[in-house]
Amino acid sequence: MSSWSxxxxxxxxxxxxxxxxxxxxxxxxxxxxxxxYFAQGFGVAIVEGLKKAEKDLGVKVKLVDTxxxxxxYEEQFNNLAKGGEYDLVFVMGWELVDALQKAAEAYPxxxxxxxxxxxxxxxxxYANFAQNQGSFLAGALAALMAEKGSEVEGLGDGKAIGFVGxxxxxxxxxxxxxxxxxxxxxxxxxRLDAVFAGTFDDPAKGSxxxxxxxxxxxxxxxxxxxxxxxxxxxxxxxxxxxxxxxDVNQCDVAxxxxxxxxxxxxxxxxxxxxxxxxxGKTLEPGSIHTADVKSGGVELLLCxxxxxxxxxxxxxxxxxxxxxxxxxKITVATTTQ
Amino acid sequence: xxxxxxxxxxxxxxxxxxxxxxILLVALGGSFTTKAGIFNIGLEGQMLVGAFFxxxxxxxxxxxxxxxxxxxxxxLTLALIFALLVVTFKANEVVVGLALNILAGxxxxxxxxxxxxxxxxxxxxxxxxxxxxxxxxxxDLGWFGQMISGYTPLVYLAFxxxxxxxxxxxxxxxxxxxxxxGEKPEAAEALGISITRIRYTASLLCGLLAGLAGAHLSxxxxxxxxxxxxxxxxxxxxxxxxxSNGDPLKILLGxxxxxxxxALSLRLQxxxxxxxxxxxxxxxxxxxxxxALSYRSRPRVIQETLASMGRALSVKSNxxxxxxxxxxxxx
Numbered sequence: 001m002s003s004w005s006x007x008x009x010x011x012x013x014x015x016x017x018x019x020x021x022x023x024x025x026x027x028x029x030x031x032x033x034x035x036x037y038f039a040q041g042f043g044v045a046i047v048e049g050l051k052k053a054e055k056d057l058g059v060k061v062k063l064v065d066t067x068x069x070x071x072x073y074e075e076q077f078n079n080l081a082k083g084g085e086y087d088l089v090f091v092m093g094w095e096l097v098d099a100l101q102k103a104a105e106a107y108p109x110x111x112x113x114x115x116x117x118x119x120x121x122x123x124x125x126y127a128n129f130a131q132n133q134g135s136f137l138a139g140a141l142a143a144l145m146a147e148k149g150s151e152v153e154g155l156g157d158g159k160a161i162g163f164v165g166x167x168x169x170x171x172x173x174x175x176x177x178x179x180x181x182x183x184x185x186x187x188x189x190x191r192l193d194a195v196f197a198g199t200f201d202d203p204a205k206g207s208x209x210x211x212x213x214x215x216x217x218x219x220x221x222x223x224x225x226x227x228x229x230x231x232x233x234x235x236x237x238x239x240x241x242x243x244x245x246x247d248v249n250q251c252d253v254a255x256x257x258x259x260x261x262x263x264x265x266x267x268x269x270x271x272x273x274x275x276x277x278x279x280g281k282t283l284e285p286g287s288i289h290t291a292d293v294k295s296g297g298v299e300l301l302l303c304x305x306x307x308x309x310x311x312x313x314x315x316x317x318x319x320x321x322x323x324x325x326x327x328x329k330i331t332v333a334t335t336t337q
Numbered sequence: 338x339x340x341x342x343x344x345x346x347x348x349x350x351x352x353x354x355x356x357x358x359x360i361l362l363v364a365l366g367g368s369f370t371t372k373a374g375i376f377n378i379g380l381e382g383q384m385l386v387g388a389f390f391x392x393x394x395x396x397x398x399x400x401x402x403x404x405x406x407x408x409x410x411x412x413l414t415l416a417l418i419f420a421l422l423v424v425t426f427k428a429n430e431v432v433v434g435l436a437l438n439i440l441a442g443x444x445x446x447x448x449x450x451x452x453x454x455x456x457x458x459x460x461x462x463x464x465x466x467x468x469x470x471x472x473x474x475x476x477d478l479g480w481f482g483q484m485i486s487g488y489t490p491l492v493y494l495a496f497x498x499x500x501x502x503x504x505x506x507x508x509x510x511x512x513x514x515x516x517x518x519g520e521k522p523e524a525a526e527a528l529g530i531s532i533t534r535i536r537y538t539a540s541l542l543c544g545l546l547a548g549l550a551g552a553h554l555s556x557x558x559x560x561x562x563x564x565x566x567x568x569x570x571x572x573x574x575x576x577x578x579x580x581s582n583g584d585p586l587k588i589l590l591g592x593x594x595x596x597x598x599x600a601l602s603l604r605l606q607x608x609x610x611x612x613x614x615x616x617x618x619x620x621x622x623x624x625x626x627x628x629a630l631s632y633r634s635r636p637r638v639i640q641e642t643l644a645s646m647g648r649a650l651s652v653k654s655n656x657x658x659x660x661x662x663x664x665x666x667x668x
Contacts, residue, residue: 039454067450168612195603196612202568203458204558208356212603215348227458227563234460234559253460
């Protein structure tokens, strides 16, 4: 055999090997997710996104429920990362942040993706949500409805809208600036009253704050306050007024009174990231992947039962604003960057 | 003038009554142990398990009233453990109280995870709250009618209990026994009163009201349970108890003051004052007023405290943290 043909065979073999290994790689993508919240709200959406990736992209998925064993979070991260078999490890829940940062230092080859938030560490990948854009649409809806006033059932003519935040911190302010900008853009004459509960786990206080806002003329209150905010939604039912949900579909907390929910579609965000890996893209540590109105990672869901009370022209304006945000015609202010 | 009208109206009074009620209930519960000479900081935990089991009981039975009973039973169990450790085994009451608070926090979270598979909060699942009471004929009373009608039943109970407890401590035999045991245990012993039995009774009565306060939070004030939803109300009650010495009338004043400044502060926020400042107001006001309220009964302690604060301030002005009032109320 001449050296020529030998070389050719070798080349073919190499490329065949390369092809094979690429196929093997695509098949063998496996991802893990660790959180204590898989059974509720945001966690359900993450599981949904991963299941879709499992089905459509053929990746292997492992879920690790941390329970509430706060003492061994670090060990759970070690168990996940030490084998090195996972291409991505999704992490959700602020109580895991310390353990996550330690694990990211200890296992630089494992790619951790922190969902819904950005930390200082440059060794973690971030799946973030353009909550300011979603809040912009919530603000626009609330202000347009307040402008309609008593034309709509259950609304007064206070020409004001409310906002109840958990604590006065940058993340919550990010919702507020979007909400405010949306309201001002859609209906400049409507007043915005923004208050903070100072706590995320006191629904009674959320309810009380909402009653105060209703008493001062607001008829629609947007909650960004975790469980405190669930008190906001319940207060809207007790007072026969309206509220807006956040993060997940909260329409069921007070049916008929939650006007809309600003959704962060974690399923979309998670699926897109897994797909990037399967497609062979490299996710750089420290990079921030923001799911926004354009990608469908953030949206304003009008709640069934209330949606038909919303006048058609309000819905049209909302669609127009949504298109403007997606096309970049409107830039929504933010406090987190 | 317009600003004042926005702040001071009948809704402020209503809000004050609403915010006062849960603290009043739990503080009145604490008055039993305070009067019996037990320093009970376990109120927060008893309130929390009360709130949790009220929700569980309601979901299981479909009736909020059975839920209230379950909440009370749970709080009584915690109170019984407290009495067992503190009265029978003579353990340190602060340590036991703290331990039971931590137990209550952890237990409710773990049980929530075990039963519902979630963390955070429970609502739905067929959960119904206590119905608001519309008093008859209040329409004729105008704004006053608006002020006194439409609360959930336990709010009324909290306020009715104040005169009841005043009578109880001054007229009822058990009330007098509780006071004797607290003030002069030797005298009680000489009279043949069983200190153990009285302290157990006081602890259980305390558990009863703390459980009701918890059930009010999860079935009256809101219709849900949230991790740590008592949110420091039990500790606020402890602060009020220290200064009021367990007297029902002073407890009412302290709670009303706290409730009023809380309700007012929530409204002040809409005027654009920073939430951090505003949210500290109720705690500061309540503490200052309670200091003033108890000045006569313990001037020496207060003068010493003021003097040492003055010394600390003159030595190093940043040793006193302005937010200690709110910090102290957090678990």
